[in-house]
Amino acid sequence: MQFTLNGRAVDVDAHPMRRLLDVLREDCALTGTKEGCGEGECGACTVLVDGQGVVSCLVPFAQVEGRDVRTIEGADAQALQRAFMDHVGAQCGICTPGMIMAAMSLGPDPTRRQMQEALAGNLCRCTGYEAIFRAISAAKRASRKTPLSVEVTT
Amino acid sequence: MRSAVSTLELRRPRSVREALTMLRDDGPLVPLAGATDLYVALNFGTLTGTRFIDLWPLEPLRRIEMHGEVLSLGALVTYTGLTRSRLVKQRLPMLVDAARLVGGIQIQNRGTIGGNIANGSPAGDTLPVFAAAEATVVARSASTERRIPFVDFYSGYRTSVLQPDELIVAVEVPAVSGQQWFRKVGTRAAQAISKVVIAAVRADSPRVALGSVGPVVVRARKAEQALATGQGIDAAVTALEAEIQPIDDVRSTAEYRRVVAGNLLRQFWMQTAE
Numbered sequence: 001m002q003f004t005l006n007g008r009a010v011d012v013d014a015h016p017m018r019r020l021l022d023v024l025r026e027d028c029a030l031t032g033t034k035e036g037c038g039e040g041e042c043g044a045c046t047v048l049v050d051g052q053g054v055v056s057c058l059v060p061f062a063q064v065e066g067r068d069v070r071t072i073e074g075a076d077a078q079a080l081q082r083a084f085m086d087h088v089g090a091q092c093g094i095c096t097p098g099m100i101m102a103a104m105s106l107g108p109d110p111t112r113r114q115m116q117e118a119l120a121g122n123l124c125r126c127t128g129y130e131a132i133f134r135a136i137s138a139a140k141r142a143s144r145k146t147p148l149s150v151e152v153t154t
Numbered sequence: 155m156r157s158a159v160s161t162l163e164l165r166r167p168r169s170v171r172e173a174l175t176m177l178r179d180d181g182p183l184v185p186l187a188g189a190t191d192l193y194v195a196l197n198f199g200t201l202t203g204t205r206f207i208d209l210w211p212l213e214p215l216r217r218i219e220m221h222g223e224v225l226s227l228g229a230l231v232t233y234t235g236l237t238r239s240r241l242v243k244q245r246l247p248m249l250v251d252a253a254r255l256v257g258g259i260q261i262q263n264r265g266t267i268g269g270n271i272a273n274g275s276p277a278g279d280t281l282p283v284f285a286a287a288e289a290t291v292v293a294r295s296a297s298t299e300r301r302i303p304f305v306d307f308y309s310g311y312r313t314s315v316l317q318p319d320e321l322i323v324a325v326e327v328p329a330v331s332g333q334q335w336f337r338k339v340g341t342r343a344a345q346a347i348s349k350v351v352i353a354a355v356r357a358d359s360p361r362v363a364l365g366s367v368g369p370v371v372v373r374a375r376k377a378e379q380a381l382a383t384g385q386g387i388d389a390a391v392t393a394l395e396a397e398i399q400p401i402d403d404v405r406s407t408a409e410y411r412r413v414v415a416g417n418l419l420r421q422f423w424m425q426t427a428e
Contacts, residue, residue, distance in 0.1 A: 016166070017159040017206070019193065038197040040190060041345055043260060052234070052263040058193040059264070060186065062164055063210045102259065120344030121258015 003064045005030075006074020016062030020054075021045045023061045024071060032072035034094050036123070043122030046098035047071050053102050055121070072097035077104060079139040089135030091126035098122050103136045108144050110136065157196045165207045170214055170323065174296040176207055177319045183207040185321060187230055188264035190257070191273045215268070215323060218242060225327040226292075229268025237262070246287060246327055248334035248353050252279045255338050258345050268322040271304075274312040274370075275347075277405075279338060281371040282353035284325060285363035286334075292324040293317075301326070311369035332357025333426045339414055341405075349406040350414045356426035358382070366405075367398040367415050374398070377419060387423045391416040 002011045005028060014023045024030045024047070036044030038057050045056040048070040080100045083089065090096040102122050106114060115133050124132060165183060167173035177183055184203035186192055187210055195201040209215065215230040218239050225245045227236075233253035236242050243250050256262055256270075256279050270278045271291060283289075289304040293316055304325075308314050316322065333356040340346025351365040360381045362374040376393035380386070400411035 015159050015162075016164045016208075017162040017196075019159075019197075039194045040257070040261060043258060046260055053260045054264055055260045057197060058189050060164065060189055060193070060208070062166060062208055063189070065211075105259065117344075118259060121260045 001061070001065050003066060004068045006070055012061075014061050016060060018061045019057050020047070020049075020059040020061055020064055020069070021056035024056060024069075030071050030073050032097050034097055036094060036098075041121075041123065042095070042098075043102060043119075044095050044098040046101040046122065048075075048101060048104065053105055053121075070101075072101060075101060075104060077101075079143045080104070080136065083135040083139035083142065084132075087131050087135040087138055089127060089132045095122060095124045095126075099124065099132055103139075106136065106140065108140055110140060157199050157201055159196075161204060163205045165205070167207065167209075167212070170212055170294075170321070171296075173207060173209060173212065174294060174319070174321060177321065178296040182318050185209050185268075185272065187266045187269045188232065190261050190265040191269060191275075209268075209321070221326070223329045225329075227267055227325045227327065229271075229322045229324055230266050231268075233257075233262035233265050234259075236267070246283070246330065246334070248286070248336040248355075249280060249283045249327075251336040252283050252338070252351075252353065255279060255340075255343070261345075267325055271307070271325070272314070272316070272322055274308060274314055276311070276369055276371065277348045277351065277366045278371070279348060279351055279365070282351055282363035282365045283336065284327070285371050285373045286353040286355055286361045287327045287330050288361070289328075290326040291316075291322055292326060293320040294323045295320045299323075305373050308370040330355055332360075335422045335426055337418055337421065339418070347405060350400075350411050350418060352415070352418045352422065354419075354422045354426075356422070362394070362419065362422070364398060364415055364418075367400040367411055369399070372398055374419075381423070387420055390423070391419055394419055 024033050034044040036042035040055045040058045046053050047056045050068050077100050099122050106118050184206045186206045186208050215228040217228045233256045236253040270280045284304045291302045291307050335354045338348050338351045348366045353363050355361040364372050374394050376397050377390045380390035380393045400408040402408050
């Protein structure tokens with residue numbers, strides 16, 4: 001079955017009822033997407049399909065035929081990833097790929113309320129969320145500046 | 155995951171017509187759309203069906219449009235689709251309020267109104283809205299199409315009058331006059347299954363519908379009657395308590411639900427007072 005995976009056209013032979021999560025991890029060797037609860041509650045397995053966040057444990061593989069699938073490996077989320085490290089937004093780390101994928105839907109200057117709504121479907125048992133919100137705010141702030149800019153001190 | 159998928163079969167029609175033909179000639183098939191309920195059962199190992207039909211690619215079922223004064227919502231409209239629709243915001247704001255509180259964003263991007271209705275959970279968040287709005291379910295088979303008043307759709311706990319060869323293709327909502335009100339009470343703002351959910355309309359003939367207080371969504375006719383005839387809110391709450399049958403379960407107790415249902419009716423009546 002053909003679809004686009006992290007920007008590349010791929011053809012993967014898998015049962016149409018398999019979970020997208022399993023096809024990504026087992027057939028495509030993309031293990032950045034994590035399984036948490038396996039019932040759509042925790043958001044750890046969040047990926048983007050046609051730009052929309054979905055929990056890949058609840059997506060039948062057949063339904064991504066012809067679609068654009070993006071995982072943490074191809075998310076182009078360096079600013080978020082760095083900010084999660086700098087602000088300790090990740091502790092045990094299993095929720096982190098899903099948190100970052102969910103945060104990608106936020107605009108450049110999200111309010112706290114917008115962050116809470118965007119991440120309402122992503123559970124974290126370590127951080128208490130505060131560090132995650134700090135990381136996202138910092139990343140969005142950083143990406144509002146020109147990428148690769150060099151700070152010049154006079 | 156606790157279910158093997160190798161024994162499951164998925165039929166993949168390319169049109170609504172082909173889907174209806176498959177249901178007639180090759181059934182029984184379980185309709186599959188956003189999978190936010192079915193794949194939870196699959197992951198739990200409690201999925202009962204083995205043969206499925208994938209409706210997700212059928213774009214004509216995603217339309218939101220006006221037919222005269224009637225708002226027609228395709229069965230595959232997602233909760234995100236509802237919250238983004240100018241028409242739904244204008245005509246049926248209580249449905250937007252309900253859609254915003256279903257799951258997290260990831261579930262809102264996938265869950266559909268047709269699925270919420272067909273799944274038939276008494277806690278389905280859009281169901282009191284459709285009951286209070288006096289909506290109609292459009293059910294189509296290969297040979298016929300019929301319109302079922304939403305309040306007549308369920309025949310019991312998670313059972314409906316839908317035939318195995320029929321698909322829900324749309325929900326039709328007539329113009330609702332009066333102030334719309336929706337509230338869901340759960341353990342947290344997102345990702346919570348309702349303990350009590352209510353949709354109501356403040357008009358000369360008020361309408362009140364509740365979920366999670368009985369085996370099917372309840373249209374509270376006696377409470378409505380009390381409000382319409384000026385008997386006052388206390389009488390309406392007493393009437394409501396007699397027409398709901400809440401139970402104890404993992405999410406709450408019957409007693410809590412009974413109290414909260416009455417409180418919600420009071421809050422609706424206070425907040426929508428002129």
